[in-house]
Amino acid sequence: MKLLKYAIRTISNIPGYSTRKKIVVIESDDWGSIRMPSLQSLDKLEQKGLNLRAGDSSRYNLNDTLADSNDLTGLFEVLHSYKDHNGNPACFTAMSLPANPDFDKIRDADFQNYHYEAFTKTLERYGRTGAFDLWKKGREENVFVPEYHGREHLNVVAWMRSLKRGDNETRLAFDEGLWAFSSSKTGGVNFQAPYDVEYPEDISEQVKIIKDGLSLFEQVHGYKARFFVPPNGKINSAVEEGTHEGGIKYISTPKIHHEVLGNKKTKKHFRYIGKKNKLGQTYLTRNAFFEPNQGMNKDHVDSCLKEIEMAFKYNKPAIISSHRCNYIGSLNTKNRSHGLNELGRLLRAVLKKWPETEFMSSSHLGRIIHT
Known part of the structure; x- marks a missing residue:
């Protein structure tokens, strides 16, 4: 099994853009999106019989929520501590979502119509004083560069169908101000996958949502997004193409992409970096993973270093996937401390092993490949 896994990784690193430079990109998903509002909400949902500790969802349910000033300050300190040979600090491409559901308005509409709020309003509701100022500071200092991860981290169409029919678990979660937990799905579509397709007729609405989200991203951040990562990877080509009008030039994709068509049908596409x-949009493919709170019995630094080494061996940039939940401490301060310590250990090891490393954002890499 290990030999097969090694062979697959080797083959997948061969095609596409090549460079002798040791480029390291860190793409961190889910910034701006809600998850677990509070420990009180967690306790209430568990008391009502919901299983929030099953599988990989448990690390999100127990740790993940909107970043506060302590989370961002701690992250930026670590990133500033490690500079490449050009003097550039380590950089997170913060895959961001500019909206969350407006639960009050949805309830007032008797669950018949969807309403959202800008994530800056969500920050206010959560009492995240000063957090958005730090977002802007991180971008100015080139350690935290927001790009587009969708309007919400939510399959709006599927979620609303579930709310309208009064699904018990969906309503229980709604009452606590969230949608996501281990069994949050309907008709095989996970609520966390905004562009998964339950029925083909959902696609046109998803195209509208993705375009609207790009407009909102520009309103919130003051610039157009150039890079897009579909949450959970699932998306229809029409929705992907909808990003073009909004200015997206670079799109993250699995090397084997299963396009969702609705009614549980998919179409396979083979892709590679470059x-x-x-429409001329360039695909970027992740080839390394760093999730330090995903199983404490694994050396995540060593595993990620091996994946980076594999990328460099075949003259590919190392594009690392690392979710927000690894660095959040509002619900569990030990989670943040552990994640930041491990991130520092990874960056230190990278610079020691490859002193010629160059840190950059995904859009920066996209521009290099595109030219």
Whole structure:
């Protein structure tokens, strides 16, 4: 099994853009999105019989929520502590979502219509004083560069269908101000996957949502997003193409992409870093993973270093996936401390092993590949 896994990784690193430079990109998903509002909400949902500790969802349910000033300050300190040979600090491409559901308005509409709020309003509701100022500071200092991860981290169409029919678990979660937990799905579509397709007729609404989200991203951040990572990877080509009008030039994709068509049908596509779609958008593919709170019995630094080494061996940039939940401490301060310590250990090891490393954002890499 290990030999097969090694062979697959080797083959997948061969095609596409190549460079002798030791480029390291860190793409961190989910910034701006809600998850677990509070420990009180967690306790209430568990008391009502919901299983929030099953599988990989448990690390999100127990640790993940909107970042506060302590989370961002701690992260930025670590990133500033490690500079490449050009003097650039380590950089997170913060895959961001500019909206969350407006639960009060949805309830007032008797669950018949969807309403959202800008994530800056959500920050206010959560009492995250000063957090958005730090977002702007992180971008100015090039350690935290927001890009587009969708409007919400939520399959709006599927979620609303579930709310309208009065699904018990969906309503229980709604009452606590969240949608996501281990069994949050309907008809095989996970609520966390905004662009998964339950029925083909959902696609046109998803195109509208993704375009609207790009407009909102620009309103919130003051610039157009250039890079897009579909949450959970699932998306239809029409929705992907909808990003073009909004200015997206670079799109993250699995090397084997299963396009969702609805009614549980999919279509397989083979992609590689630097490949372009018919609109000229460039695909970027992740080839390393760093999730330090995903199983404490694993040396995540060593595992990620091996993946980076594999990328460099085949003259590929190392594009690392690392979710927000690894660095959040509002619900569990030990989670943040552990994640930041491990991130520092990874960056230190990278610079020691490859002193010629260059840190950059995904859009920066996209521009290099595109030119």
